[in-house]
Amino acid sequence: xxxxxxxxxxxxxxxxxxxxxxxxxxxxxxxxxxxxxxxxxxxxxxxxxxxxxxxxxxxxxxxxxxxxxxxxxxxxxxxxxxxxxxxxxxxxxxxxxxxxxxxxxxxxxxxxxxxxxxxxxxxxxxxxxxxxxxxxxxxxxxxxxxxxxxxxxxxxxxxxxxxxxxxxxxxxxxxxxxxxxxxxxxxxxxxxxxxxxxxxxxxxxxxxxxxxxxxxxxxxxxxxxxxxxxxxxxxxxxxxxxxxxxxxxxxxxxxxxxxxxxxxxxxxxxxxxxxxxxxxxxxxxxxxxxxxxxxxxxxxxxxxxxxxxxxxxxxxxxxxxxxxx
Numbered sequence: 001x002x003x004x005x006x007x008x009x010x011x012x013x014x015x016x017x018x019x020x021x022x023x024x025x026x027x028x029x030x031x032x033x034x035x036x037x038x039x040x041x042x043x044x045x046x047x048x049x050x051x052x053x054x055x056x057x058x059x060x061x062x063x064x065x066x067x068x069x070x071x072x073x074x075x076x077x078x079x080x081x082x083x084x085x086x087x088x089x090x091x092x093x094x095x096x097x098x099x100x101x102x103x104x105x106x107x108x109x110x111x112x113x114x115x116x117x118x119x120x121x122x123x124x125x126x127x128x129x130x131x132x133x134x135x136x137x138x139x140x141x142x143x144x145x146x147x148x149x150x151x152x153x154x155x156x157x158x159x160x161x162x163x164x165x166x167x168x169x170x171x172x173x174x175x176x177x178x179x180x181x182x183x184x185x186x187x188x189x190x191x192x193x194x195x196x197x198x199x200x201x202x203x204x205x206x207x208x209x210x211x212x213x214x215x216x217x218x219x220x221x222x223x224x225x226x227x228x229x230x231x232x233x234x235x236x237x238x239x240x241x242x243x244x245x246x247x248x249x250x251x252x253x254x255x256x257x258x259x260x261x262x263x264x265x266x267x268x269x270x271x272x273x274x275x276x277x278x279x280x281x282x283x284x285x286x287x288x289x290x291x292x293x294x295x296x297x298x299x300x301x302x303x304x305x306x307x308x309x310x311x312x313x314x315x316x317x318x319x320x321x322x323x324x325x
Contacts, residue, residue, distance in 0.1 A: 011318025074321030123150020125316030
């Protein structure tokens with residue numbers, strides 16, 4: 001028997017490789033009550049079908065395990081999402097463009113639906129239940145294959161005029177830098193993402209200064225990826241740690257630029273690369289202090305690790321849906 005008076009919400013996080021869904025009680029500060037994941041399909045129709053199927057699956061589990069239905073659904077997705085819940089463009093989902101996912105979810109599930117950028121959702125999750133809780137001006141930077149960002153300000157997400165704010169990865173830091181999939185050159189994420197770490201690792205390998213990294217990559221410098229650099233650095237390999245210091249400078253450059261503009265109270269680092277822990281964060285903090293304008297004369301801005309892990313986007317999407325339902 002279900003309890004229609006209990007409010008449960010569903011959060012979905014659609015990435016390039018997986019769709020992660022959670023159910024939580026927005027009035028309970030605890031972790032998600034249910035989690036489910038599937039591989040990300042290809043093509044707009046398959047994406048919509050997978051999202052609706054995930055919503056039905058989580059609703060069925062909520063009714064069975066928790067005795068209450070899902071009353072709203074939120075979706076976080078990488079790309080440009082406008083205020084109507086339309087995904088205009090996503091670099092990770094080829095062919096999925098100009099698709100109103102909020103309407104499709106609402107029609108498919110029969111409950112209110114909210115759609116936002118995935119990093120916005122992760123930033124909101126960390127603001128509400130994670131590392132930025134209690135902050136009025138926070139910034140989340142998600143370091144993964146690319147770089148995403150979200151900017152909670154005074155209890156609201158800063159979305160800009162059209163809903164597209166929070167794309168720091170495509171801030172140009174070197175006009176003569178490597179090409180970016182967005183069509184420009186020298187975007188921050190070409191230097192400070194997982195792919196950027198891999199590129200720096202390959203450069204060090206070809207220079208003969210990344211022996212353990214090359215060994216982990218199977219012996220070919222061209223096969224070096226960011227995870228090989230990370231593993232070697234965790235082992236204490238000095239050459240890999242040197243690559244991380246170089247990488248951290250690029251991370252700090254972008255953060256300093258953002259803090260110069262936003263005057264953030266706290267910077268939360270999320271995404272897969274944060275698993276490197278202090279190997280990454282310590283040199284980022286040191287370089288940031290040198291790069292931010294007036295560093296010795298301004299208030300300290302903590303640069304901290306995200307707390308919600310890979311669930312951050314789904315948790316944030318669920319909480320946004322609850323707030324708007």
